[in-house]
Amino acid sequence: MPLNQEQLDGFRRTVRERREQLEAELHSDAARTREESFGELAGPTGDLGDESVADLISDLDSAELSRDLQELRALTAAEERMRQGTYGICINCARDIPIERLQAQPGALRCVDCQAMHERTHAGPGEPTL
Helix, strand or coil: CCHHHHHHHHHHHHHHHHHHHHHHHHHHHHHHHHHHCCCHHHHCCCCCCHHHHHHHHHHHHHHHHHHHHHHHHHHHHHHHHHCCCCCCECCCCCCCCCHHHHHHCCCCCCCHHHHHHHHHCCCCCCCCCC
């Protein structure tokens, strides 16, 4: 069953609020990253172990940044689908995406079955799937 106007308005608010939250976090993280240096991460006695910890922290920050950017792109695309009237419709099979899936993943492009198939056919070796 397609989303009614009340449901669509609710998702529109949810997506907008989450997008704004992510944008604020990304701006904050970018400002923090510019201010940090290895010396701040490793402290005054930077040795190889400290350097490894600093590298790990940097890698974790990069992974989090990548996830946040991916989610931000998905939410921005969801807002565009809302404007076009295609939000909540699977891009592969054109069936309605269950409301429970949209509640869990407001930026979802596919129904559960099509997403599972997409992950099986597009996930590279060692890539996690949903």
